[in-house]
Amino acid sequence: MDDADVAVVGLGAIGASALWRLAERGVSVVGIEQFSPGHDRGSSHGNSRLFRVACLEHPNLVTLARTSRDLWRELESLSGQPLLTTTGSITIGSPSSPEVRDALLAAGQHNLDVERLTDAEVATRYPHHADIASSHVGVVDPEAGILRPEAAIVAAVDAARHAGAHVITETRITGVAVTDGGVTIETPTGKINARQAVVTAGAWLGSLAPGLPLRSRRVMQSWFDPKSSADRSIDLSDFPVFIRALDDGTSYWGHGQTHGEGAKIGVDWDPDCRWTEPDELDRDVSPIDYKLVSSLVRDWLPDLDPNPTKVTPCMVTYTPDHQFFIGRLDNDSPIIVGGGGSGHAFKHAAGIGELIAQITQREKPLFDTSFVSPTRTLPDSL
Template identity: 45%
Template sequence: MPVNGWDAETAVIGLGAWGSAALWQLARRGADVIGVDRFAPGHAWGASHGGSRMFRITCLEHPDLVPLARRSAQLWRALEHDSGEELFVRSGGLLIGPPDGPITGGTLRAAEAHGIEVEILSADELGERYPLHAAVPRGHIGVREPGAGIVRPEASVRAAVALARSAGARVLTGSRVTDLVAVPGGVEVVTATGTLRVRRAIVTVGAWLSTLLPRLPLETVRMPICWFRPATGTGGDGGDDSAGSRDSAGGKDFGLDRFPVFMREAGGGQVLWGNGRENGHDVKLGLEYGGGGFRPMDPEDTDRSVGAEDWTELARLLAVCVPGLDPVPARVAVGLFSRTPDGQFVIGSPDGDPRLIVAGGCNAHGGKHALGIGEALADLATGGETRMPLDFAHADRFPA
C-alpha cells in the first residue's frame, strides 16, 4: 500500500547489469525500493547477456574508470559471497597490439598511472605462451593483466535481484515503462498496467534509454556475438575416441586457461576480442569497432535474426589470427547497447534534478563496471554524491 501517497522512495527502472546492482545496493542499505523491468532478470534482449563479459582494471577508455573497476572487483567478491555463486573468474587477460596503439598503448598508460601490475610479452613470447594466437606481427606486444578475467552477466543479474528481494526490495517484471512524469516531490512511473508514484527514479534501461529520455544523444546499436568450436583435426570435434581426443573435444585446447580473455588489434582498424571455452560455452568472439552486423537499431524491433554479414568479417580475421577454430560459428546472437558521441557513460541527474537519476550509454564496455556503477547510483539516491570520480560521465555534458 502507498505510504503518504508514495509507492516507494526509489524505483529502479530496468534491471540489467547496472539496474540490478543498484537495486541490490539500495536494498542491502534498508532503502524502500522497487525494481521494474519489462523482462525477467537475466534476459537476452539488451547488453547483459552472452555468458561472459571481459573484466580488467587497466581501463583504456578513461583514466577515471580505473577506480570504478577496482571497486567493482571488490563488490563482485561480495556478491559472490552473499549469493554463494561463482560470478567472477580470474584467468588473466591479454591486450595485444603495437606498443603505441589504442589497445596496448592505452593499457600501458592506465597501468603506469594507477600502479597496476602487468607483464609485457614480445611477439615471440606470446607465441610460446599462448600459441592459439597466431600471426602476431613482430613489432606487436602483449600486455598481460593477471587480475583480469570474466564476469558472468546473466548469473550476476539474477543473483543481485534475488539478494535485493531477500533484503526487502519489491520487484515487478513484465512491466514496460512508457513514460516518466515529474510531479511535485517525486516522479510518476507510467506502465501499461498502472502508475507508480515514487520520490525518485533511477533509469537504467540500457538500449531503451533514448525512448524514455529523448533529449540525451544516445544511439542504440545492434551488436552480433559469435561462438566458435575448434576445427576438425585441431583437437576439436570429430577426433578418435581416445582419452586425449575426448579431453580436447571437451574444450581443454581452447579452455579459458590456454585462451584467456583478450583484445587484439588485428589490422585495418579492427579489434578482435573474446575468451576461451568455460562453463559450458564455446569460444566467444566478436569485433570491437563495427563489422557488417553492427548498425543502429530501433530497440523496439524484435527481429533478432542473424545472417552471414554478422560473422563473415570476423571469420576472415580468425583464419589468420586464430586458425584453430572452425570459421563458421556454432552460434550467433544479437545484443543491443547504447552509444554516446564521446564513448563515455551517462550517469547523473539531468539539469541537477534529484528526482531523476539516469545511467546509460554503456558503449559496449559497461559490464565490467556494473557493480561499481550500481553502488554509485545508490549513493546518488541516498546522499546525492558518489564515492567514485564520475564527473566525466555527467548527463549534462552534452549541449541542449
C-alpha cells in the same frame, strides 16, 4: 503518498546492481523490469562478458572496475555461485594502438601490476597468438577474467529482494514524469510514486529520458569450435581473455571455451552491424552478420573452425563520446540515469550500481563523475 523512496526502471546489468546497493542501505526501493531478470532481449546476455581492470576506455574507470570486482565477489558469496572467473588477459597490438597505449596509461596512473611482453614472449606464453607481428607487444592484466552476465543479474535482483526491495517484473514502464514531490512512474495499469527515479533502461534509455543523445547498434556474439586438427586446447584456462588490435584498425576480442559452447570471439566495431531501435532488433542471423568475425578467425586463430557454431544478436548503446551516462539529468533533478554502456559497461555494472546509490543518497561518490555526467559537453554526433 510515495510507494517508495526510489524507483529503479529497468533491471538489467546496471539497474539490478543499483537496486541491490540501494536495498542494502535500507532505502525503500522498488524495481520494475519489462521482462524477467536475466533475459536475452537487451544488452546483457550471451553467457560471458570480459572483465578487465586496466581499463583502456578511461583511467578513472580503474577505480570503478576494482569496486565492481569487490561487489561481484560479495554477490558470489551471497548467491553461492561463481560469477567472476579470473583468467588474466592479454592485450596485443602496436605500442601506439589505443588498446595497448591506453591500457598502459590506465595501469601507470593507478600503479597496476600489469606486465608488458615482447612479441616473442607473447608467442611463447600465449600460443594462440603466436603469429604476433614483430612490431607488436602484449600487456598482461592479471586481474582480468570473465563474468556470467545472466547469473549476475539474477543474483543482484535476489540479493536486493532479500534486503527488502520490492521487484515487479513483466511490466513495461511507459513514462517517467517529474512531479512536485518527486516522480511518477507510469505503467500500463497504474502509477508508482517515488521521491526519485533511477532509469537504467539500457537500449531503451533514450525513450524514457528523451534528450540524451544515445543510439543502439545490433552487435553479434559468435562461438567457434576447435578444428579437428587443432594443435592446442581452446579451454578457457589455455585460451584466456584477449583483445587484439590489428594495424588496419580492426580490433577483436574473445576467450576460450566455457559451458561447452566453443570459444567466444567478437569484433569491436563491425562496419556491417546496423543501428537499431530496441523494439525492432532483428533476431534472425544471416551470413553477413558473421562475415568479418569468421574471416578474422580464419586469418588469426588457426585452431578454430571459422564457421561459427552459434551467433546471437545483442545491442550496444552508444553515447557520442563512447562513455557512460551516470548521474542526475540536471543538478536538482529527481531522475538519475545509468546507461549508454558503449560496449564496456558490464564489468562496471556493480560499481555503477553503487555509484548510483551514492548519487541518490547524496553521499560522496567513489570518484569524480564529471566525465560520465549526462550534462557534460559532448561531441555533436554519434
